[in-house]
Amino acid sequence: EPEVTQTPSHQVTQMGQEVILHCVPISNHLYFYWYRQILGQKVEFLVSFYNNEISEKSEIFDDQFSVERPDGSNFTLKIRSTKLEDSAMYFCASSVRIREAFFGQGTRLTVV
Amino acid sequence: GENVGLHLPTLSVQEGDNSIINCAYSNSASDYFIWYKQESGKGPQFIIDIRSNMDKRQGQRVTVLLNKTVKHLSLQIAATQPGDSAVYFCAESDGNNRLAFGKGNQVVVIP
Numbered sequence: 001e002p003e004v005t006q007t008p009s010h011q012v013t014q015m016g017q018e019v020i021l022h023c024v025p026i027s028n029h030l031y032f033y034w035y036r037q038i039l040g041q042k043v044e045f046l047v048s049f050y051n052n053e054i055s056e057k058s059e060i061f062d063d064q065f066s067v068e069r070p071d072g073s074n075f076t077l078k079i080r081s082t083k084l085e086d087s088a089m090y091f092c093a094s095s096v097r098i099r100e101a102f103f104g105q106g107t108r109l110t111v112v
Numbered sequence: 113g114e115n116v117g118l119h120l121p122t123l124s125v126q127e128g129d130n131s132i133i134n135c136a137y138s139n140s141a142s143d144y145f146i147w148y149k150q151e152s153g154k155g156p157q158f159i160i161d162i163r164s165n166m167d168k169r170q171g172q173r174v175t176v177l178l179n180k181t182v183k184h185l186s187l188q189i190a191a192t193q194p195g196d197s198a199v200y201f202c203a204e205s206d207g208n209n210r211l212a213f214g215k216g217n218q219v220v221v222i223p
Binding site for chain 2: 004006031033035042043044045048050055056058091093098100101102103104105106
């Protein structure tokens with residue numbers, strides 16, 4: 001069964017460092033998303049991406065965040081200068097149609 | 113796991129019994145709803161969805177009921193199995209390209 005693949009499973013980074021989280025969406029999917037889940041809180045929407053551009057973003061997704069689809073298969077989330085409060089599970093998701101999102105296993109980001 | 117500290121409502125159910133998980137939503141403009149299952153250390157797993165023009169949809173061992181009048185969504189799991197133990201989230205969308213997740217319900221299946 002096709003699945004969304006995320007790497008690494010766990011990333012530890014120092015505060016202020018840049019981090020890139022990697023995702024390979026399901027191959028025939030057209031819509032791509034990043035969500036995050038801070039420990040003990042709800043899953044929160046960050047950004048959606050379609051046709052090589054951001055289609056929607058939340059108030060969390062500020063100038064420190066960016067997304068890219070560099071080669072037609074990967075979908076990355078970059079955090080330019082990490083803060084302690086960026087520590088969370090980051091989930092990539094993809095869908096054929098709007099909103100029917102299938103999620104990856106997540107990357108646990110720990111900022112120290 | 114990720115949901116530690118949420119103090120989630122917990123449903124304990126005997127293996128083989130039916131489970132009902134409830135979700136209240138607040139956005140009356142929401143027109144699409146999904147139930148996700150999240151096992152410890154894993155991402156949300158799609159279970160079933162329903163659009164607002166329906167009030168019931170059935171899948172394999174699962175049924176979703178939607179009551180738009182009282183903004184209530186429920187997930188029924190028939191013949192609950194140990195593998196059903198997880199946190200269950202409802203999520204809603206109001207036509208934009210994002211999902212708003214609820215807090216989740218912990219289901220514990222007792223063998």
